[in-house]
Amino acid sequence: MAGAEEVPLPQLLPYDHIVFISLDTLRSDGIAANPCKLWPERYPGLCPPRTDVLDRLSAAGAFFPNAISSAPYTSASHATILSGLYPLRHGLHAFYGGRLRAPTVFTHARRLGFRTIMKVDFPVILGTELGFTRDIDSYLVEDDDAFIAEVTAAERSVSMAHFAGLHLPYGFHKLKFGGDDYRAKVAELEGSLPPDMPRFVDDLTETHRDGEDYQLFHRYKQAVGHLYESRRYAELFQLYLDGIEYFLEHRFGPFVDTLMQRSRTQGKSVLLVIFGDHGYQFEDDSWGNFNSLAEGVLRVPLLFLGDGIAPGLHKHRVRTVDIAPTVLDLAGFSVAHGAGLDGISLAPVARGDSSLHIDAPALVQAYTADPRTFTEFQRRQRAGQDPGHLPHVLLGEAAYLGDRRLVHLFHRYTEGMSTMVEIDEASVERFDDHLVPRPDDGAARDDLEALLADYNALTAAVPGATAPEEVRQGLRNIGYPV
Secondary structure (H helix, E strand, O other): OOOOOOOOOHHHOOOOEEEEEEEOOOOHHHOOOOOOOOHHHHOOOOOOOOOHHHHHHHHHOEEEEEEEOOOOOHHHHHHHHHHOOOHHHHOOOEOOOOOOOOOOHHHHHHHOOOEEEEEEOOOOOOOHHHOOOOOOOEEEEOOHHHHHHHHHHOOOEEEEEEEOOOOOOOOOOOHHHHHHHHHHHHHHHHOOOOOOOOOOOOOOOOOOOOHHHHHHHHHHHHHHHHHHHOOOHHHHHHHHHHHHHHHHHHHHHHHHHHHHHHHHHOOOOEEEEEEOOOOOEEEOOEEEOOOOOOHHHHEEEEEEEEOOOOOEEOOOOEEHHHHHHHHHHHHOOOOOOHHHOOOOOOHHHHHOOOOOOOOOOEEEEEEEOOHHHHHHHHHHHHOOOOOOOOOOEEEEEEEEEOOEEEEEEEEEEEOOOOEEEEEEEEEEEEEOOOOOEEEOOOOOOHHHHHHHHHHHHHHOOOOOOOOOHHHHHHHHHOOOOO
């Protein structure tokens, strides 16, 4: 059919290189330049991080500090960012289950003759197992220099550099990046530990660690687990803030400066797309991110920077599902099925041709697994055995409309995050003039509940249709929400 295929049109494409930069675990108000901060009210008196490199980039580009992630964990969130679809439609709604089934920006770029490159710090999550390497020409693990070399050696490229330096162990990621500073921090944390260690320290990992690296990570996790069980949430959050500053100064700043300098030297035009996939928060129902629907976990930064992008701060709510359609639009890619995306293009706003006037509606869900079951699943997986099916449950969901958001929780982690119990708790919050959510028990919620009901209809069984459990399990393993 005429017009059904994407055909390279190099004369119409404004960028030689499109670079997605994922700052895993960066909440939006972790950037000093963000005027709408949540954390100082929850954790008063803490020392904010210096974020000079992100402040500079934010001032030079189109900065959206109020972007809502589709999920509070890396897998589903990145799949949404790269596909422009919500999790129940792209196949990766669970914390660790299913596969990315939908076309991504890499799919469209490859059809147009672009070289596709992905560098990740979390190969267990953002790797082959969950479908992220499809349509990737070059896949790199924890090698920033090789990523820059690959991008600058390509005539045209679409790439993503994923960084986990803000995740636990905060600032360091691994021994190769933290070195003696990492060792010293572990020793400092252990100095305050009592003889009795936390009751449960999971062995979950998102990357490959062995030897001293594994021991340091486990010891760091033990210390953090003790602080959490002791409800020393402010101390934990200060560790996180300190990690932001360390990572930006020692790893991210040199990386982005080198990438841009080499690209300019070659006379190449570059579009940078910088984002967080989820944030971080500590409180009774928030151990970091994966078990939380706190606003500080779901609100992430989004930044577009490059030729033709108008500097500006845009505080109205957008969504991470809007990133893919915006990039496809800014890049001039002709996508045959673009109308099927869940997100909308922010390109006119990023170019300075229009402004945001309303807050976009947003949806969030968290499907998580029992930690002990997940640990055993990963053990079998690492041993090369068939890990089987990892059961997930709907931990909770959130819906945003206008100045309100509804949060509905169905499960809660207990006993040091080692088990889950069923609950049924719903609440509505209203955002004040500073974008801080405040409880509002009298606020209308019917429209928020309807928004979630319509979305959850994607998981509804077809009346009269049944299938054996082994068939249903196979479908779950490839991403279908059955």
